[in-house]
Amino acid sequence: MHRRCRPARRGRSPSPVCAGRxxxxxxxxxxxxxxxxxIAEQLHGEQxxxxxxxxxxxxxxxxxxxxxxxxELSVIPLPPRTG
Structure with a gap:
């Protein structure tokens, strides 16, 4: 499955990440x-x-x-919500 990942960047508000959590x-x-x-889904471990x-x-x-x-910097893919 192809996913777009965009890491949070310095100088940006953390509120979207917090809202996603x-x-x-x-x-x-x-x-x-x-x-x-x-859907915001933080990845852990091998993923x-x-x-x-x-x-x-x-x-x-x-x-x-x-x-x-x-x-450790968070990685939170944002796959499209279905349904």
């Missing part, structure tokens, strides 16, 4: 003029590692962010 089944993203209902590898291969600067912090 509080209401994972009520997320919505906007891509250009389209709004898409999504997170595989997604993080994809992210850092596509955008190596995110690997630098991970090195600069003592916490």
């Amino acid at each position: 509080s209401h994972p089944d009520k997320g919505q993203v906007q891509m250009e003029d389209r709004k898409i209902d999504v 997170r590692e595989a997604a993080w590898l994809q992210i850092t291969l596509a955008a190596p600067r995110f690997a630098e962010y991970q090195v600069k912090t003592d916490r």
Whole structure:
């Protein structure tokens, strides 16, 4: 299954991530003029590692962010909600 992953970036408000954790089944993203209902599902363990590898291969600067912090950066895919 293809998933789009977008890591949180420095300088951005954490409120979308917090809202996603509080209401994972009520997320919505906007891509250009389209709004898409999504489910926020934080990845852990091997799933997170595989997604993080994809992210850092596509955008190596995110690997630098991970090195600069003592916490693990969250990876939260936003698959479309069905039904």
